[in-house]
Amino acid sequence: MAKPNRAMPGPFSGLSVKIIATIIVVILAVEVVIYLPSAANFRQSWLNDRLRVGVVAARVLDAVPDAMNLPRMLTDRLLTSAGALAIVYRREGQSQLIELENVSMPREAVTVDLRQRDPASLILGALETLVLGSNRTLRIVGEEDGMPDRVIEVLMPEAPLRSELLLYSRNLFFLSLILAIITSAVLYVFVSRILIVPIRRLTGNLVGFSEAPENAALILAPSERRDEIGIMERELAAMESDIYSMLRQRRHLADLGLAVAKINHDLRNTLTSAQLLSDQVANVDDPKVQRLAPRLVLSIDKAIGFAQSVLDYGRQSATPPRPVPVDLHLLLDEAAFDAGLVGHPSIRWTNHVPDAVTISADPDQFARIFDNLLKNAREALEAAGSKLDNPEVEVTLAETPDWLTLTVTDNGPGLPPRARENLFVAFEGSAKAGGTGLGLAIARELTEAHGGKLSFVDQPLGTRFDVTLPHSIRIA
Numbered sequence: 001m002a003k004p005n006r007a008m009p010g011p012f013s014g015l016s017v018k019i020i021a022t023i024i025v026v027i028l029a030v031e032v033v034i035y036l037p038s039a040a041n042f043r044q045s046w047l048n049d050r051l052r053v054g055v056v057a058a059r060v061l062d063a064v065p066d067a068m069n070l071p072r073m074l075t076d077r078l079l080t081s082a083g084a085l086a087i088v089y090r091r092e093g094q095s096q097l098i099e100l101e102n103v104s105m106p107r108e109a110v111t112v113d114l115r116q117r118d119p120a121s122l123i124l125g126a127l128e129t130l131v132l133g134s135n136r137t138l139r140i141v142g143e144e145d146g147m148p149d150r151v152i153e154v155l156m157p158e159a160p161l162r163s164e165l166l167l168y169s170r171n172l173f174f175l176s177l178i179l180a181i182i183t184s185a186v187l188y189v190f191v192s193r194i195l196i197v198p199i200r201r202l203t204g205n206l207v208g209f210s211e212a213p214e215n216a217a218l219i220l221a222p223s224e225r226r227d228e229i230g231i232m233e234r235e236l237a238a239m240e241s242d243i244y245s246m247l248r249q250r251r252h253l254a255d256l257g258l259a260v261a262k263i264n265h266d267l268r269n270t271l272t273s274a275q276l277l278s279d280q281v282a283n284v285d286d287p288k289v290q291r292l293a294p295r296l297v298l299s300i301d302k303a304i305g306f307a308q309s310v311l312d313y314g315r316q317s318a319t320p321p322r323p324v325p326v327d328l329h330l331l332l333d334e335a336a337f338d339a340g341l342v343g344h345p346s347i348r349w350t351n352h353v354p355d356a357v358t359i360s361a362d363p364d365q366f367a368r369i370f371d372n373l374l375k376n377a378r379e380a381l382e383a384a385g386s387k388l389d390n391p392e393v394e395v396t397l398a399e400t401p402d403w404l405t406l407t408v409t410d411n412g413p414g415l416p417p418r419a420r421e422n423l424f425v426a427f428e429g430s431a432k433a434g435g436t437g438l439g440l441a442i443a444r445e446l447t448e449a450h451g452g453k454l455s456f457v458d459q460p461l462g463t464r465f466d467v468t469l470p471h472s473i474r475i476a
Contacts, residue, residue, distance in 0.1 A: 109139040328397075
């Protein structure tokens with residue numbers, strides 16, 4: 001299986017490029033928001049300048065007694081300086097018109113009333129000029145020095161306004177771009193110092209430590225920062241230290257387990273040979289030998305059982321369960337048979353689980369859970385012997401909308417306090433002398449593999465274990 005590419009990105013790739021691009025986009029977006037009212041203000045100022053020229057022309061008309069006989073050269077110069085085709089001066093219900101000579105007036109004109117100054121109209125007018133202003137004619141309407149009774153109208157082509165507005169927009173764009181680049185560079189240096197460089201350091205440490213977690217020199221040395229980055233550094237350093245310690249401990253345990261497995265294997269072979277010899281010794285007619293031989297055979301059998309259980313635990317597969325439909329009542333009866341309860345001369349076995357219950361579970365692993373629990377119950381009742389009246393082991397089923405609970409109960413002497421402290425810990429949770437404590441550890445692991453939980457329920461008499469499973473495993 002190919003290893004993933006763990007190469008570190010360059011200084012201007014990945015997160016850095018995204019941050020730079022985001023800063024530039026945000027700044028340009030802000031510039032666009034600023035540009036719209038700025039363009040509207042430029043257009044308004046340009047139109048006001050043309051209207052002022054019209055006001056000057058109107059005052060000239062007002063100063064001349066016979067305005068209709070003004071020299072054509074003077075009127076053309078006034079109109080040309082304003083860039084206008086015609087100027088209309090309205091006062092006291094009268095109108096005066098001056099227009100360029102030999103110029104045909106347009107049939108339609110777009111009215112721009114400079115007396116309306118709401119921002120939406122100004123921005124919309126600037127956008128219309130940029131898009132539609134190449135061939136339109138404007139009719140600019142305004143007042144003379146704030147006197148409502150004196151209205152000036154200037155008729156002029158919109159193309160010059162559009163050209164100057166485009167030039168203004170271009171200059172503003174390049175200026176905004178330069179400012180965006182400079183601002184982005186400054187912000188990038190700032191963000192890089194407080195964010196990107198620490199994140200790259202964390203990323204590099206993660207990549208390096210994941211490749212060699214056994215190297216203690218790769219454990220991150222956290223900085224003194226008190227913000228989220230500093231918290232992340234300290235937590236990462238603590239996590240890497242824990243992983244390093246755990247890996248060392250597991251390596252030592254693995255080496256020790258391998259040695260124990262080899263020793264245990266040889267010990268089991270030796271004990272098997274001793275068992276064969278003890279069988280021969282048991283046939284000797286000497287009374288002393290006949291008295292001691294059963295103890296010898298029992299001791300050797302226990303030693304062989306211990307060695308075999310350790311080997312079985314070491315060989316336990318970590319494969320996940322392979323669920324298939326299982327008849328729960330029948331599975332429990334088979335587990336009880338394997339545990340030595342079915343047909344037992346003195347212990348009564350009772351299976352209260354209904355016959356029609358079917359679940360989705362791994363039959364081998366599920367049977368092993370109850371084989372261990374039922375075997376422990378049988379051994380506890382056998383150890384009590386004649387102290388108990390009517391010894392019994394029973395299994396019951398309880399259901400809720402979310403859970404199935406299988407309860408294994410016996411009426412024996414219960415568990416000693418020492419066994420309860422490390423009940424599910426391998427090699428420490430045995431309730432009997434010479435036991436390994438592996439049965440309950442294995443049963444808990446298999447129960448958790450099915451999404452459930454194995455728990456001991458304390459009660460005044462006897463021993464009770466609950467196997468709690470998600471209700472979703474029930475089929476019928």
